[in-house]
Amino acid sequence: MAKSKTAKKSTDKFDWKKISELILQSRAMDEKEESELVPQKEVLYQFSARGHELGQVLLGSLLTHKHDAASAYYRSRPLLLSLGLDLEDAMAAPMGKSGGYSDGRDIGVVCNRPDADGPKVLPMAGDVGSQYTPAIGWAQGIEYRRKVLKEKEYDKAISVILGGDGSVATNGFWSALTIATTQNLPVLFYIEDNGYGISVDSEFQTPGGVITNNLRSFSNLRIFDGDGTLPEEAAGLMDEAVNYVRDRKGPAMIRLTVPRLNGHSYQDNQAYKDEKLIQKEKKNDPLIKLEKFMVPDHITKRTWNNWEKKAKEAIEEAAGNALARPQPDKGNTEKFAFDEGELPGIGGLxxxxxxxxxxxxxxxxxxxxxxxxxxxxxxxxxxxxxxxxxxxxxxxxxxxxxxxxxxxxxxxxxxxxxxxxxxxxxxxxxxxxxxxxxxxxxxxxxxxxxxxxxxxxxxxxxxxxxxxxxxxxxxxxxxxxxxxxxxxxxxxxxxxxxxxxxxxxxxxxxxxxxxxxxxxxxxxxxxxxxxxxxxxxxxxxxxxxxxxxxYPGDQYVIPFGKANFLQEGEEITIVTWGAMCERSETAVNNLGVSADIIDLRTLMPWDKDTVISSVQKTNRCLVVHEDNQTAGFGSEIVSAIMKEAFEYLDAPVQRITMPDIPVPYNVGLMESVLPNEEKIAAGIRDIIAF
Missing domain, CATH: 3.40.50.970 (Thiamin diphosphate (ThDP)-binding fold, Pyr/PP domains)
Structure with missing residues (x-):
């Protein structure tokens, strides 16, 4: 920690005009949503970034490497703006309009940025703390490609994680912290401490309420602490923290205190805060302090007002264009649950x-x-x-x-x-x-x-x-x-x-x-x-x-969704998988019946065509699986048969499964509840005799 030293550090490397414009645009976005778009129900979920903007925009201006990546959360829109997020896309996403970073599929501030030629923003999530460990994987990927694959273009790249003080209580935070420090990965943790996790203050998230105080004994972790509302101090600390990680000195954590000037979301009226605290936070607005930093030492008040006016005009135009966008194509809603042959922007070989x-x-x-x-x-x-x-x-x-x-x-x-x-x-x-x-x-x-x-x-x-x-x-x-x-x-x-x-x-x-x-x-x-x-x-x-x-050879592959016939017959179809294949075969052989025994091999996708075709031939079906019965995958198979082969059935489709209990330890108890040869054989006899 070097708060006083870094606070005095030169801030000349920062483009304060650009930083000011981005913060003013972010603030204008929040105001537009809160005053008009949410009340008019054009935006259904709104998470304000008021008070968090300065540190994020400073950080974004320092992410300049092609292979840098940030893993952020739902209050991180200012970071996206600093990395080039189009204003119209930024406004259209919370409206659920077409285009943008989810095409109306996700909450508008749950962003991503797959820029092939610039810093990436990994897909955000709506659950708290889940942003941490994927960023660790990105950092390990950087180091693997740099050290093992000898790809020099990964030199100096870093991974950054943004999280609020509430997120430091999650499994993801502690897991990421452990991996980053024990493996010496190029990771910067940026904790935006606004003192609250929705309505619960920091004292409930971490002992003493200040996470960095509790981590000073961590080996291989550099700590930076400061005020995220003071432009010079925040800029100096952020610059030092980023360079520390970029120079491969180890992982680091920067914690900046910030006010949360609005509730957790639009619907949150902050009734859990007393009026004195609310007024104190308003006075601690980083935008007010940024204006004081800029005026009159760097620009005139008139120039500042002009920037503010232009930001509001830009957001008005972007909002108008976003509102005019068409709704997402309903015909595409089911696309991309799986690979469909169109390469994603980022991810995979x-x-x-x-x-x-x-x-x-x-x-x-x-x-x-x-x-x-x-x-x-x-x-x-x-x-x-x-x-x-x-x-x-x-x-x-x-x-x-x-x-x-x-x-x-x-x-x-x-x-x-x-x-x-x-x-x-x-x-x-x-x-x-x-x-x-x-x-x-x-x-x-x-x-x-x-x-x-x-x-x-x-x-x-x-x-x-x-x-x-x-x-x-x-x-x-x-x-x-x-x-x-x-x-x-x-x-x-x-x-x-x-x-x-x-x-x-x-x-x-x-x-x-x-x-x-x-x-x-x-x-x-x-x-x-x-x-x-x-x-x-x-x-x-x-x-x-x-x-x-x-061993079937080094070239052997099995396509997913292609079942295998263990035996073929005429009297009954048995559909099974895993360890139940052996027990099903044994039951059939002991009975001496003629059966199609189908090993699905894959459940997603599953080979429905083969099952239906077999049932149409044998007119009877038994599904055998080890999983519990209620809502087991056998229910899906039975449902498909009833829909697509009902007229071919000469008997009800039956299931042999585990009952709805865990597997017992005692061997006798275990065998009494597992599907076994006797139970399967009894099921086969019942169906054939129906």
Whole structure:
């Protein structure tokens, strides 16, 4: 901390005319929305930036590197203006008009900027604290491309995170702080401290109310503290903080105190503040202090008034043009939940023209059978060898080789830059993977067990929706490897299946291989896809005799949405996946019935055509899955059959599933509730006898 020293630092490097114009434009936008557009219901959600403008515009003026990126939040519109956000787009977005950074799909101040030739603004989110870990991934992407890929154009690039004082209580903040400091990443945390998280003051967010006071013992973190309403002090501190990170001295945090001159949102009347505090904050307006700084030492009062007038005129014109824009095309509303062949502005390998080795849907099997663990390891190894932008990471994937040994020896073969351990934070694992994908890498992240993904739900959901939310301006193709399901025993923590959660998550592909050959083909397809993929590795199949198949070759891929016939027959269709494939086959063989047994292999997308065609042939269907029954994915299959093949049915479609309870630890209890051969066989008999 060097407050007095930096406060005296020369501010000549800043274009104060431009800074003043941008702040005046931002203020005029807020006034236009608050006084007219919101009352007239032209703007339905409004988040004022009043009081926050100075620090953001100063920061934006210092983000000059092509590969700089800022990860901000819903009060960060002044930053976007400083980086070149078009005024009409800025006004049109809160109106939900066409164009702009979401084409009417997202709240207007949830911005993004995918400028290929200038600083980027990573897609914002409406949830507090979720902006932190993707920015860490971007920073790690910078360093990987700079150090490992030797791309000199990434020298001096930095990642910046903007957050309010309320956000310092979130998992994302602490995870990002841990990763940035332990990995010495080029990250600047900018905390705008206005003293409140909606109506809750800072004392409830962090002990003592000042987050930087609590972080001075953090190794490898430089702290800057100051007043975000004083132009010279804020400029000096911001300049020093940015240069500190840009010069690779380590991560830094700058905390500037600012007033929040309006409520959290338009609807917030700030009744929780007493009148004295409100008046004190108004007197602390950075715009008032900026005017005093500029007049008369730099410009005349008349010039200032002229700037103010021009800003209001510019916003009036922009608002008028925005109001005249057409509504978004309703015919496009469903576009971009998944890749549709149109490259996004930012994110993934395809944007950079990456070319993969030759692939084939025809297997070229070796003689020896291998288990799923070995299949995954060999597939990862080949893709690491042939794709220098692929990285594998998670808890214990390095020297230990993963808790299930799927990454054994990969770190010794490819080094710690490409295969590395992470801190124990699933939020951090997934969030940083998203940021890496934005930076043009292919992250393959491991979550050790399905249940452990719960802390990362926010990042998983945001990753899946980002292409849609930004109207294909951003995408985050990542692969998440996730073991789960029962094994030698059960329990509520390691044995959860719950695949329907990810099938329901927007924008995610979901793969559930039942054998080693399919594991190879689906994992390779996932690592070459333009969509994020959840790759489910069933614990009971990892070393199961049933799942062992010959390695199908380094070119083998399986398209998502293409089911596999385990057996073909005439009397009944059985639709299943994962560990239930073996149990379904055993039940059919023990009964001696003639059945189509379909292994879906992927649930999103799922091969509806194959299922419907089979039901039209057999006239009967049983769906078997390990997940709980209520709202399980089997319900989706049954619904499709009832709609598209009802007239072919000779019996009601039935399901064999887990009951709506967690998996028990005791083996006898576990087997009593899991779908097993006897239950499946009984279901088959009932349907055939109907």
């Amino acid at each position: 395809a944007v950079e023209g990456h070319e993969f080795p030759e692939s084939s849907e025809e297997p070229n099997p070796e003689k020896q059978r291998i288990n799923i663990v070995e299949a995954i390891r060999r597939t990862l190894k080949y893709e690491l060898e042939t794709n220098e932008k692929l990285l594998v990471f998670g808890e214990d994937v390095g020297k230990k080789g993963g808790v299930h040994a799927a990454t054994m020896d990969l770190q010794s073969n490819f080094g710690e830059d490409r295969v590395f351990d992470t801190s124990l934070s699933e939020e951090g694992i997934i969030g940083r993977a998203v940021g890496m994908a934005y930076s043009g890498l292919m992250p393959v992240a491991e979550i050790q067990f399905r249940k452990y993904a719960d802390p990362a739900t926010e990042q998983l959901n945001n990753c899946g929706t980002v292409r849609w939310r930004t109207a294909n301006r951003f995408a985050a193709p990542i692969v998440v490897r996730m073991p789960g399901g029962f094994a030698k025993c059960g329990d509520p923590w390691h044995s959860m299946s719950n695949e329907v959660f990810f099938a329901h998550a927007i924008g995610w592909q979901v793969a559930m291989p039942s054998n080693a050959q399919d594991a190879v083909g689906l994992l390779r397809s996932a690592m070459r896809s333009n969509n994020p993929t959840m790759f489910f590795e069933h614990r009971n199949l990892l070393d199961a005799k049933y799942a062992r198949k010959p």
